[in-house]
Amino acid sequence: MNAVLSIARTTLGEAIRRRVLLVILLIALLLLVIAPGMNGLTARQSQTVLLSLILGVLQLSSAVIAIVLTVYMIPNEVERRTIYTILSKPVLRWQFLLGKYLGAVSALGLMIMLMTGTMIAVFAAFQGPNVETLASLARVAMMYFVQMCLLAAVAIFFSTFVQPVVNFFLSGGVYLVGTVFGSLFATIAESQQLPQLVRLAAQLVMLIVPNFGQYNVQNSVINSGAQIVGEGIYYTNLAVYGIVYISILLLGAMLIFDRREV
Amino acid sequence: MSLAIETIDLVKTYKHRGGASNTVVDNLNLQVESGEIFGFLGPNGAGKTTTIKMLLGIIGQTSGVANVLGREAGDIEIHKRISYLPEKPYYYEYMSGLELVIFYASLFGIRDNDRCKELLRRVNLANDMNRPLSTYSKGMQQRVGLAQSLINNPELLFLDEPTGGLDPIAHIEIRDLILQFREEGKTVFISSHELSDVERICDRVAIINKGQLVAQGRLTDLLAGGRVEVTAEGVSDAVSDSLRHENRIVSFKDGRLILDAPDSDDLNGMIDALRNGGAQVVSVIPRRKRLEDLFIEAVAEDDTAKGRQRGRMTDGNSDGTKSAEVEEVKTGEGDPS
Amino acid sequence: MKWTRQGKLVKAPIYGLMLVLLLVGSFVQMNQTYPFWRKNYMPKVTDLGQLTGEQLLFAFAGFREMIAGILWVRADSFFDNGDYDSILPIIRLVTYLDPKQIDVYATGMWHIAYNFTDQENRADRRNIPIAVAFGEEGARNNDYTYELFYETGWLWYHRIQDNFPMAVTWFEQAAERKDILPARHNLLSHAKLRAGDYKGALKTWYELLEAAEKEMERNKSQRSNYAQRDTVEGNLDNLLIRLTQRGYFARENGWYDQGNYDTKPPFDVRFSASVTVTESRVMLVEGTWNVFPVGTRVRMILRDADYPNAKAAGLDWEGGDANNFTAPAGLTYVQDELFVRNRRFRKAIDLSRDPTIYPFVKDKYILEFYYTPRVAPEHIKDKFGYNGEGMTDSNFLNTEIREGQRVIYWKTEVTRDQILRRGEYGMEGTIPVFKTPNYVAPRVRNPEDDLVSPGTRRVEG
Known part of the structure; x- marks a missing residue:
């Protein structure tokens, strides 16, 4: 376990020294430019739009960071040949993979925290410090974090057997399908127009593809008003679901990576 | 003496999509004795790095046996007793030299920063250990690599092109360090095509070409069979005729006789014969066999004898679809700079 | 293991x-x-088949709120430029992306129902069913708040003015939501009255008075609580007086015949009308209305004979397609209100400048005139009553087209050739004129001779 943590720490250190901080700064600047442009809207509408932008930018950039961070992680190690120095030490391959994943996830967590902090500051500056809204912003960001951990697990799984560029689109595609599929499927099921076989197939895909859409809980924060009962339990369940799927993906990745020639 | 490394009929074949295959290591039989510096030579693409990766257990062999320190290669227990310095590694650049060594130490569960500093001092990086690696020269990077490879006080070190691309001073520094390792009783396995370094420090060498072993043995044995050149003036025809012999070349240049003979011949007898015949011996120059000669001899012979028929790569890979494995092999072989 | x-x-x-x-x-x-x-959390899409691929993808994917937000900021600039046509698709897309954006729904409904007018500021009422359907969709997607129920009710109450029971239904649903503002309840009572349910209106005022007094007791420092109580009380008093004077309680108790009420005896409005097609798509509408006080508007409608969901003097106003914001092409529906001055109305209507709103592609049309006191000002209702009890017309009184109401109604058929002055109506001296049999041209045709009388009441304050 020592080795896993050491690798995780190194990965984290490397990730945060990349130019990601610059990206966060850019995002903050972007929001600062956009935010005053909403004067024409009503107070409620401008809050809605600002929140939707803040959370959208947060989610979009987190997803891009999650994918970019992970798809190059193992190929980079191979290219720099550092993987050989590590694997010639008493480190098992699954430990290496797990360490890399944990490092990526900690980096993601840190970045999401920083971005959320920036956005909360921007929001508070333009809309006044509303504790309740700020708290819900943080809550949504936390669900994004779980979502991005899941996405990182998808990307690291693919990175054990496909090239980074392919992986970028593959993971992005899985993210899109995983986001869209839940609602699409529900709508298909409701419309009752499709044959049973199609619906069964859809159900099967839903079983296998992790449902990213479930983590998009921003709507009730953006359009404040609709009170949702039992969100706490839901968030816990989402975390459980995330951990379970992450474990499945990591186990699969370990199996493949264990037998892969690097 | 026990064997630190032993391979028996070791084979590595990469299969491609399309059914073609590519044998990178072909029935390799190596014996490396404990406590020696072993040179593993071969041109680029001969299969050196692939062999090392198999010995480290990073990749598996197609067939044959690879034993390291008495156990099967890849055994995680072995990893505690060996270390590996890859060819031109690029370390995590944001780290300082010390952080890098501490990181590698932690992979062994070693939490001893003093030891890490000591190792850096040993490779002459005492003053630079807190600078980020991105500011290190190639020689410094190689030395920090050596420092990390010593963290577990290994019995067996694998060094892949340890002096590749270094300036002459850095060469000497690395060479001296390797010689020190032998004095400490470590076995050093050097893969290289820098023949002068190998010739200076190795006890035994093996030469492979296109995956096959072409020579293996003590350096002194392999380099046996040098020649001697004797130059003399005023040599009579009778004397020169008496010196003609199998394996000897007798020629005249500017009135001087040049006698080129194997050094195994009786040099004193030849000089006596010249002097007794009234000739004046001008010079006696022994011409020792160089590793370079041996290498070129071995590789060239191999190429002409059977190279073309076997081929390193069986045809069928000309459609441009390279598999990932082929890419990896190419990476491993590195560039010759 | x-x-x-x-x-x-x-x-x-x-x-x-x-x-x-x-x-x-x-x-x-x-x-x-x-x-x-x-x-x-799931985005609800009402009709899957109506969406394009990208819209579907956007609507279901993450970031949909962000895209909605960006689009809405963009739409705002179109409002500033008056580029109303560009706003419609944005409103539709934004509400697909985020069906919880109630402000976009509310703005969209208002925009569709009010902002599309012809050159003479007549509304393109073909859009109203779309606005209604859009409001229904918004209310369905946001049934936790009163807002869109209220807004949809407002469309029926104020924009349509033809089916007040629908307004009542929507205001009632709004009233069920806990977040409704106290003052917004008042409109329910007004709507009930216009729907002809004066008992219901009274009941509502009493309930509101009770609630307002309770609220005032609960929070004495809140100034708006006093205002609300006073408003409700004032409205209730007024209604009680009016109902008494107009004889409603008497009618209920069976002594209407004995008493002297404002609505007795019914007053003959002596309606007559004439429509002259002076040029292609241009008509002069004239007529008489024997009511001197200011405040009468006679509704005139010219529509396709087979206009979908048409009924006497109006449309059904429901059944619009909220997925398609374009007004139904090829349909013609003109509705105007003719203002009465000096007991006459006279208006030139030029439809030639809006061929897309009034395409006149069908062969047959219906021309209608209609009046109901339901939407009349109070000083006119004082005489006519809520249901036209105090109103009559020797020729055009109608008690059938609107249940429980006495309304004035006349209709006639018109052809395309007549409106466009084509065919046999294209020649000199064949000017089509549609008039009630009792129509008599005024002796003086100069409108400048008309007297304009000031209102009989002065409003203080």
């Missing part, structure tokens, strides 16, 4: 573990997270 062999993972137990985890994950998803998410 052995997980590793010689530093390598063993496949079988890991496959087993993965399978178990997959089952656990599916269980959590199917039984816990997914139903909850679907109930509370």
Whole structure:
């Protein structure tokens, strides 16, 4: 376990020294430019739009960071040949993979925290410090974090057997399908127009593809008003679901990576 | 003496999509004795790095046996007793030299920063250990690599092109360090095509070409069979005729006789014969066999004898679809700079 | 169970573990997270078939709120430029992306129902069913708040003015929501009155008075609580007086015939009308209305004979398609209000400048005149009553087209050739004129001679 943590720490250190901080700064600047442009809207509408932008930018950039961070992680190690120095030490391959994943996830967590902090500051500056809204912003960001951990697990799984560029689109595609599929499927099921076989197939895909859409809980924060009962339990369940799927993906990745020639 | 490394009929074949295959290591039989510096030579693409990766257990062999320190290669227990310095590694650049060594130490569960500093001092990086690696020269990077490879006080070190691309001073520094390792009783396995370094420090060498072993043995044995050149003036025809012999070349240049003979011949007898015949011996120059000669001899012979028929790569890979494995092999072989 | 062999993972137990985890994950998803998410967070799309691929993708993907937000900021600039046509698709897309944006729904409904007018500021009423359907969709997607129920009710109450029971239904639904502002309840009572349910209106005022007094007791420092109580009380008093003077309580108790009420005897409005097609798509509408006080508007409608969902003097106003914001092409529906001055009305209507709103592609048209006191000002209702009890017309009184109401109604058929002055109506001296049999041209045709009388009442304050 020592080795896993050491690798995780190194990965984290490397990730945060990349130019990601610059990206966060850019995002903050972007929001600062956009935010005053909403004067024409009503107070409620401008809050809605600002929140939707803040959370959208947060989610979009987190997803891009999650994918970019992970798809190059193992190929980079191979290219720099550092993987050989590590694997010639008493480190098992699954430990290496797990360490890399944990490092990526900690980096993601840190970045999401920083971005959320920036956005909360921007929001508070333009809309006044509303504790309740700020708290819900943080809550949504936390669900994004779980979502991005899941996405990182998808990307690291693919990175054990496909090239980074392919992986970028593959993971992005899985993210899109995983986001869209839940609602699409529900709508298909409701419309009752499709044959049973199609619906069964859809159900099967839903079983296998992790449902990213479930983590998009921003709507009730953006359009404040609709009170949702039992969100706490839901968030816990989402975390459980995330951990379970992450474990499945990591186990699969370990199996493949264990037998892969690097 | 026990064997630190032993391979028996070791084979590595990469299969491609399309059914073609590519044998990178072909029935390799190596014996490396404990406590020696072993040179593993071969041109680029001969299969050196692939062999090392198999010995480290990073990749598996197609067939044959690879034993390291008495156990099967890849055994995680072995990893505690060996270390590996890859060819031109690029370390995590944001780290300082010390952080890098501490990181590698932690992979062994070693939490001893003093030891890490000591190792850096040993490779002459005492003053630079807190600078980020991105500011290190190639020689410094190689030395920090050596420092990390010593963290577990290994019995067996694998060094892949340890002096590749270094300036002459850095060469000497690395060479001296390797010689020190032998004095400490470590076995050093050097893969290289820098023949002068190998010739200076190795006890035994093996030469492979296109995956096959072409020579293996003590350096002194392999380099046996040098020649001697004797130059003399005023040599009579009778004397020169008496010196003609199998394996000897007798020629005249500017009135001087040049006698080129194997050094195994009786040099004193030849000089006596010249002097007794009234000739004046001008010079006696022994011409020792160089590793370079041996290498070129071995590789060239191999190429002409059977190279073309076997081929390193069986045809069928000309459609441009390279598999990932082929890419990896190419990476491993590195560039010759 | 052995997980590793010689530093390598063993496949079988890991496959087993993965399978178990997959089952656990599916269980959590199917039984816990997914139903909850679907109930509370899932974007609802009403009609899948109407969406294009990209719209579908956007509507279902993440970031949909962000895209909606960006689009809405963009739409705002179009409002500034008056580029109303560009706003419609944005409103539609934004509400697909985020059906919880109630402000966009409200703005969209108002925009569709009020902002599209012809050159003479007549509304393109073909759009109103779309606005209604859009409001219904918004209310359905946001049934936790009163807002869109209220807004949809407002459309029926103020824009349509033809089916007040619908307004009542929507205002009632708004009133059921806890977040409704106290003052917004008042409109329910007004709507009930216009729907002809004076008892219901009274009941509502009493309930509102009770509620307002309670609220005032509960929070004495809130100034608006006093204002609301006073408003409700004033409205209730007024209604009681009016109902008494106009004889409603008497009628209920059976002594209407004995008493002297304002609505007795019914007053003959002596309606007559004439429509002259002076040029292609241009007509002069003239007529008489024997009511001197200011405040009468006679409705005139010219529409396709087979206009969908048409009824006497109006449309059904429901059944619009909220997925398609374009007004139905090829249909013609003109509605105007003719203002009465000096007991006459006279208006030139030029439809030639709006060929897209008034395409006149059908062969047959219906021309209608209509009056109901329901939407009349109070000083006119004082005489006519809520249902026209105090109003009559020797020729055009109608008690059938609107149940329980006495209204004035006349209709005639018109052809395309007549409106466009084509065919036999294209020649000199063949000017089409449609008039009630009792229409007599005024002796003096100069409108400048008309007297304009000031209102009989002065409003203080």
